[in-house]
Amino acid sequence: MLSEFGPGNPPELFVEPEHGVPYKFNAWLARRNINSIQNQWQTIMIYDEPRGYAHNLRIVAPMRGIIRLVNAAEWQALKRTSHIP
Numbered sequence: 001m002l003s004e005f006g007p008g009n010p011p012e013l014f015v016e017p018e019h020g021v022p023y024k025f026n027a028w029l030a031r032r033n034i035n036s037i038q039n040q041w042q043t044i045m046i047y048d049e050p051r052g053y054a055h056n057l058r059i060v061a062p063m064r065g066i067i068r069l070v071n072a073a074e075w076q077a078l079k080r081t082s083h084i085p
Contacts, residue, residue: 016048016059023048023059028083040064044082 014023023046029037037043040063050058050072057069060078070078078084 014046021048023061026082026084029063034063037063039081042078042081044078044084047084 015021016023026043026045026047029043029045034040043063044060045063046061048059050056055071057071058075059067060070060075061067
């Protein structure tokens with residue numbers, strides 16, 4: 001059974017299992033009509049900070065597509081596309 005969640009207590013589904021740190025959500029997507037967003041394959045919905053993965057990689061989950069690891073150069077391009085500060 002999942003514990004109750006709220007600020008400071010995210011559901012286990014959204015916690016990086018190795019480090020216990022919550023994944024981050026792309027706040028730019030909040031309250032946007034999904035059909036109005038261009039390039040959903042490259043727009044990141046959920047991501048994390050690099051935490052000791054090989055070669056300083058980070059996990060990203062686009063709106064459409066598959067979860068994957070990206071390097072720093074790929075992350076910079078995806079940040080721009082995804083409107084992540």
